[in-house]
Amino acid sequence: MILHLDKNFKPIVGEEIQFESFTFSGGEPHIKINPNFDTSKNVTITHRLNSFNDLGLLCLAVDALHRMDVKLENLIIPYFPSARQDRVMIKGEPLSVKVYADIINTFNFKKVIVF
Numbered sequence: 001m002i003l004h005l006d007k008n009f010k011p012i013v014g015e016e017i018q019f020e021s022f023t024f025s026g027g028e029p030h031i032k033i034n035p036n037f038d039t040s041k042n043v044t045i046t047h048r049l050n051s052f053n054d055l056g057l058l059c060l061a062v063d064a065l066h067r068m069d070v071k072l073e074n075l076i077i078p079y080f081p082s083a084r085q086d087r088v089m090i091k092g093e094p095l096s097v098k099v100y101a102d103i104i105n106t107f108n109f110k111k112v113i114v115f
Contacts, residue, residue: 001037003065005047005057011076011115012046021057029057033064042073045109049081055103062107072107078115 003017004010018034043065047058058075065072082096104112 001041001043001070003033003043003045003061005045005061006054009046009048009078011078012044014044015041017043019061023053027053029053029060031057031060031064033061033068035068039068039070042071044074044076045072046076049077049079049100055081055100059103072109074111074113075104075107075109076113080114083114 001017002012002014003019005019005021015037017037019031021029021031023029045058045061047054049055049058062072080097081100085095085097088095
């Protein structure tokens with residue numbers, strides 16, 4: 001089973017999970033995953049992480065799937081946000097790549113694939 005969170009990024013073919021996503025007037029992303037699929041099958045999620053809201057949609061999708069007792073297999077993303085940041089340059093700045101990595105690692109995917 002595949003959940004393509006970005007309709008324009010479908011790097012693999014397979015049985016797709018249907019969903020609706022939208023943004024609340026306050027700017028928060030939201031998702032409603034159609035529960036009419038075989039939840040016993042492992043799920044791969046694909047997504048483009050171009051903004052922190054994109055990461056937020058991924059977080060919400062993972063939470064919704066976990067609440068449906070779905071097993072997550074892979075996350076496929078074309079680019080890892082802040083991937084070129086290898087250190088903090090100036091005191092007071094975040095290590096953004098670690099923030100993204102820590103959040104994604106909490107999802108416990110078996111594999112994260114970055115192009």
